[in-house]
Amino acid sequence: xxxxxxxxxxxxxxxxxxxxxxxxxxxxxxxxxxxxxxxxxxxxxxxxxxxxxxxxxxxxxxxxxxxxxxxxxxxxxxxxxxxxxxxxxxxxxxxxxxxxxxxxxxxxxxxxxxxxxxxxxxxxxxxxxxxxxxxxxxxxxxxxxxxxxxxxxxxxxxxxxxxxxxxxxxxxxxxxxxxxxxxxxxxxxxxxxxxxxxxxxxxxxxxxxxxxxxxxxxxxxxxxxxxxxxxxxxxxxxxxxxxxxxxxxxxxxxxxxxxxxxxxxxxxxxxxxxxxxxxxxxxxxxxxxxxxxxxxxxxxxxxxxxxxxxxxxxxxxxxxxxxxxxxxxxxxxxxxxxxxxxxxxxxxxxxxxxxxxxxxxxxxxxxxxxxxxxxxxxxxxxxxxxxxxxxxxxxxxxxxxxxxxxxxxxxxxxxxxxxxxxxxxxxxxxxxxxxxxxxxxxxxxxxxxxxxxxxxxxxxxxxxxxxxxxxxxxxxxxxxxxxxxxxxxxxxxxxxxxxxxxxxxxxxxxxxxxxxxxxxxxxxxxxxxxxxxxxxxxxxxxxxxxxxxxxxxxxxxxxxxxxxxxxxxxxxxxxxxxxxxxxxxxxxxxxxxxxxxxxxxxxxxxxxxxxxxxxxxxxxxxxxxxxxxxxxxxxxxxxxxxxxxxxxxxxxxxxxxxxxxxxxxxxxxxxxxxxxxxxxxxxxxxxxxxxxxxxxxxxxxxxxxxxxxxxxxxxxxxxxxxxxxxxxxxxxxxxxxxxxxxx
Amino acid sequence: xxxxxxxxxxxxxxxxxxxxxxxxxxxxxxxxxxxxxxxxxxxxxxxxxxxxxxxxxxxxxxxxxxxxxxxxxxxxxxxxxxxxxxxxxxxxxxxxxxxxxxxxxxxxxxxxxxxxxxxxxxxxxxxxxxxxxxxxxxxxxxxxxxxxxxxxxxxxxxxxxxxxxxxxxxxxxxxxxxxxxxxxxxxxxxxxxxxxxxxxxxxxxxxxxxxxxxxxxxxxxxxxxxxxxxxxxxxxxxxxxxxxxxxxx
Numbered sequence: 003x004x005x006x007x008x009x010x011x012x013x014x015x016x017x018x019x020x021x022x023x024x025x026x027x028x029x030x031x032x033x034x035x036x037x038x039x040x041x042x043x044x045x046x047x048x049x050x051x052x053x054x055x056x057x058x059x060x061x062x063x064x065x066x067x068x069x070x071x072x073x074x075x076x077x078x079x080x081x082x083x084x085x086x087x088x089x090x091x092x093x094x095x096x097x098x099x100x101x102x103x104x105x106x107x108x109x110x111x112x113x114x115x116x117x118x119x120x121x122x123x124x125x126x127x128x129x130x131x132x133x134x135x136x137x138x139x140x141x142x143x144x145x146x147x148x149x150x151x152x153x154x155x156x157x158x159x160x161x162x163x164x165x166x167x168x169x170x171x172x173x174x175x176x177x178x179x180x181x182x183x184x185x186x187x188x189x190x191x192x193x194x195x196x197x198x199x200x201x202x203x204x205x206x207x208x209x210x211x212x213x214x215x216x217x218x219x220x221x222x223x224x225x226x227x228x229x230x231x232x233x234x235x236x237x238x239x240x241x242x243x244x245x246x247x248x249x250x251x252x253x254x255x256x257x258x259x260x261x262x263x264x265x266x267x268x269x270x271x272x273x274x275x276x277x278x279x280x281x282x283x284x285x286x287x288x289x290x291x292x293x294x295x296x297x298x299x300x301x302x303x304x305x306x307x308x309x310x311x312x313x314x315x316x317x318x319x320x321x322x323x324x325x326x327x328x329x330x331x332x333x334x335x336x337x338x339x340x341x342x343x344x345x346x347x348x349x350x351x352x353x354x355x356x357x358x359x360x361x362x363x364x365x366x367x368x369x370x371x372x373x374x375x376x377x378x379x380x381x382x383x384x385x386x387x388x389x390x391x392x393x394x395x396x397x398x399x400x401x402x403x404x405x406x407x408x409x410x411x412x413x414x415x416x417x418x419x420x421x422x423x424x425x426x427x428x429x430x431x432x433x434x435x436x437x438x439x440x441x442x443x444x445x446x447x448x449x450x451x452x453x454x455x456x457x458x459x460x461x462x463x464x465x466x467x468x469x470x471x472x473x474x475x476x477x478x479x480x481x482x483x484x485x486x487x488x489x490x491x492x493x494x495x496x497x498x499x500x501x502x503x504x505x506x507x508x509x510x511x512x513x514x515x516x517x518x519x520x521x522x523x524x525x526x527x528x529x530x531x532x533x534x535x536x537x538x539x540x541x542x543x544x545x546x547x548x549x550x551x552x553x554x555x556x557x558x559x560x561x562x563x564x565x566x567x568x569x570x571x572x573x574x575x576x577x578x579x580x581x582x583x584x585x586x587x588x589x590x591x592x593x594x595x596x597x598x599x600x601x602x603x604x605x606x607x608x609x610x611x612x613x614x615x616x617x618x619x620x621x622x623x624x625x626x627x628x629x630x631x632x633x634x635x636x637x638x639x640x641x642x643x644x645x646x647x648x649x650x651x652x653x654x655x656x657x658x659x660x661x662x663x664x665x666x667x668x669x670x671x672x673x674x675x676x677x678x679x680x681x682x683x684x685x686x687x688x689x690x691x692x693x694x695x696x697x698x699x700x701x702x703x704x705x706x707x708x709x710x711x712x713x714x715x716x717x718x719x720x721x722x723x724x725x726x727x728x729x730x731x732x733x734x735x736x737x738x739x740x741x742x743x744x745x
Numbered sequence: 746x747x748x749x750x751x752x753x754x755x756x757x758x759x760x761x762x763x764x765x766x767x768x769x770x771x772x773x774x775x776x777x778x779x780x781x782x783x784x785x786x787x788x789x790x791x792x793x794x795x796x797x798x799x800x801x802x803x804x805x806x807x808x809x810x811x812x813x814x815x816x817x818x819x820x821x822x823x824x825x826x827x828x829x830x831x832x833x834x835x836x837x838x839x840x841x842x843x844x845x846x847x848x849x850x851x852x853x854x855x856x857x858x859x860x861x862x863x864x865x866x867x868x869x870x871x872x873x874x875x876x877x878x879x880x881x882x883x884x885x886x887x888x889x890x891x892x893x894x895x896x897x898x899x900x901x902x903x904x905x906x907x908x909x910x911x912x913x914x915x916x917x918x919x920x921x922x923x924x925x926x927x928x929x930x931x932x933x934x935x936x937x938x939x940x941x942x943x944x945x946x947x948x949x950x951x952x953x954x955x956x957x958x959x960x961x962x963x964x965x966x967x968x969x970x971x972x973x974x975x976x977x978x979x980x981x982x983x984x985x986x987x988x989x990x991x992x993x994x
Contacts, residue, residue, distance in 0.1 A: 635775075638819075677772065678773060
């Protein structure tokens with residue numbers, strides 16, 4: 003077959019097996035970045051046009067335009083372009099760039115709120131359909147939530163559950179159609195559908211058959227969408243341009259079908275490198291053209307937009323889409339998986355200017371070649387736009403064809419998915435333990451009533467015992483809620499296109515999370531090693547705490563404190579593991595906050611560690627802002643101890659350092675950062691690191707003069723964001739965090 | 746191990762610990778800032794380390810070492826540096842700490858004004874791979890008024906290091922109006938060029954990041970109104986060293 007000319011291997015030709023294709027055909031690259039090409043004229047023109055549109059979007063309050071006339075589907079909109087003759091990779095979510103579509107299946111009231119916020123109104127016909135004729139995901143969830151779940155959500159002890167927005171987190175294997183062509187993928191799915199004809203029609207089989215029939219329909223729709231752009235995707239891609247275009251069409255179709263909170267790309271750079279290498283060898287393209295294809299692809303990903311409601315934006319601020327792409331790492335056979343195309347992806351940050359999306363994630367290993375390490379750290383020092391994850395830690399668990407889904411947790415591409423379950427507020431849980439389950443702000447009884455602690459000084463054993471009991475109650479409710487959400491999501495807002503790009507039988511992870519770990523660790527250490535006096539209001543609720551004596555806070559590499567963090571993580575995970583999961587999922591956990599650390603802070607009273615009421619939590623697993631005072635390594639060493647086995651969905655650490663603290667010369671900064679990563683990402687070491695390199699004064703200036711910094715990008719917990727798109731409150735929070743400075 | 750019969754324990758008085766030091770020697774370093782210094786440099790940016798009392802940590806060499814050991818894999822191309830304050834005021838602690846680090850394969854450095862050369866200090870130098878030596882001014886009178894201490898002991902110390910062949914990085918803080926006289930920089934450079942063991946000269950432009958620390962201590966910062974040197978000034982100083990065949994950063 004012509005499209006596969008020159009490709010080695012046989013297994014992948016007999017079954018859908020993208021990994022085998024990659025392993026048989028990719029070319030590791032050990033060289034440096036000197037081969038990279040600058041942006042072409044076409045790229046510059048397109049990039050300028052997009053830049054103007056983005057400015058216009060910002061001037062209009064964050065949303066350029068919304069198509070309220072129809073619900074988005076794979077084939078709902080006519081083709082759209084930025085500047086058709088110049089675009090090497092085509093396709094938009096709607097008929098115009100940055101024009102947002104609507105997704106009523108997730109829930110009508112959120113959609114209405116979102117439209118209202120930006121001055122639009124929901125079409126009456128659509129409202130009628132999704133109110134009177136067609137149930138939404140949100141309606142489904144609310145119809146079965148228990149009073150306890152509602153109370154816990156209202157109190158803010160559980161927050162951010164995907165019960166009124168798309169759950170995201172699936173990664174369709176967007177490479178499959180490029181490699182095999184649509185006809186083959188379709189015939190595979192039809193074959194699977196047939197496999198489920200004989201035998202008993204159990205609930206399980208019926209559901210699978212219904213899901214498959216939806217998947218098959220989605221693939222037919224996909225064909226139509228591609229045809230509308232003039233592409234027949236029936237057969238495999240025959241060159242680099244087609245391969246990139248088909249991959250892009252695949253993720254585009256996913257983004258047209260649902261508005262999930264994350265829409266990760268997967269691990270495409272090395273896959274696509276195989277096509278580019280073949281074209282380069284045959285002199286069918288030049289390096290400039292290869293880079294241009296990647297630039298145009300990435301430019302398109304950068305303008306993915308979803309319409310979000312105001313309360314969604316508080317949790318996930320700055321309009322993120324989490325088009326997470328995982329780059330590099332090693333194969334299980336020990337070969338380097340960095341290719342020239344890995345460099346090209348990072349190089350888009352220069353050719354297109356710095357930007358937060360796609361969420362570029364470097365899979366790090368101490369064994370990576372120096373050239374690549376240096377280039378990555380240069381990009382970090384110069385852009386603060388990329389994140390790092392420990393390949394040596396994740397590969398044994400997930401193999402070598404995994405990718406990061408959403409923020410920081412790994413998935414085997416096309417073979418597994420996640421049921422996203424947001425997170426609980428751990429500091430509030432501790433306060434409930436002290437207050438007999440009454441909310442410290444509203445005074446409302448949220449848990450079943452139990453006796454509050456009444457002593458003047460907190461006793462460690464007593465607090466721990468009650469904390470355990472409240473946690474047990476909370477986890478029970480939490481798992482119930484997440485089970486309900488995913489049952490309803492599958493039923494009312496099934497992501498059939500993404501699931502069509504998965505195997506028939508997939509592994510499912512159900513992901514839970516905790517926020518505010520460092521606050522609870524510090525609070526318990528204060529109670530244990532200092533003296534904490536409780537200040538109560540007239541109703542007897544603890545509203546403030548007075549600490550006498552000292553304790554060592556988390557982030558200073560103190561064994562006793564670090565062990566407390568380990569214990570709390572383990573206890574929470576164990577508690578989750580005792581429950582039954584929807585679709586027999588495997589429970590996992592993350593320590594991650596997105597930007598919800600501020601919202602959580604606002605909803606949480608003073609804590610025994612000395613944190614004042616309503617002030618932000620530190621992000622992710624970070625030590626509490628300003629309390630880690632022995633330097634970056636001590637802080638990383640504390641975080642490194644948290645067991646990955648209990649938190650396989652990710653342990654997110656957001657690190658900031660000034661350029662001067664990283665070294666005197668650029669060259670030194672690069673090598674010091676690379677060494678820091680080497681030290682952190684040992685095979686049993688840390689899992690995730692956001693690297694920010696900036697001076698506080700730069701951020702302060704950007705707050706006052708946002709117009710000077712249209713592309714200033716920073717890493718927050720689990721993603722990158724345009725700094726000027728954050729609210730003032732969020733900007734102040736970022737500035738108040740620990741920024742490592744030279745002494 | 747806290748046994749009452751053990752001989753008197755060696756204790757290091759430590760002001761602070763930096764686990765990610767990148768400016769005190771090569772690579773990433775574990776830096777102990779020791780408490781106490783007899784110099785009173787007008788431009789001192791860590792005035793809170795001067796008084797020998799008030800250490801944040803009092804650790805035995807073993808305790809300090811075990812803190813470092815946790816982070817060892819971060820320091821592959823780096824090592825440990827003992828700075829201050831003046832580390833040589835606590836030679837017994839220093840020697841034992843550095844010895845432990847060396848034994849664990851770590852590169853060891855001290856950051857000093859080099860005003861002491863007792864037998865104890867010589868023993869420290871036996872365990873030291875690199876000395877970051879601050880020769881604050883080559884003119885005796887200015888040195889005295891700038892630091893409150895005489896220059897000569899430092900020159901003797903520098904000669905001793907040369908004799909022993911211990912690698913040295915020279916540090917020179919360029920302070921407008923105090924240490925920026927070009928004839929004195931030339932003289933300084935001549936002296937250094939005469940030493941065979943100098944690997945690098947670091948010109949540290951004066952900065953005022955220490956101002957807040959003075960305020961906190963309730964002290965007046967003598968150089969409150971001194972400007973920072975211009976990039977051209979720094980470059981000119983660098984060239985003086987470069988012209989003598991020295992490596993400069």
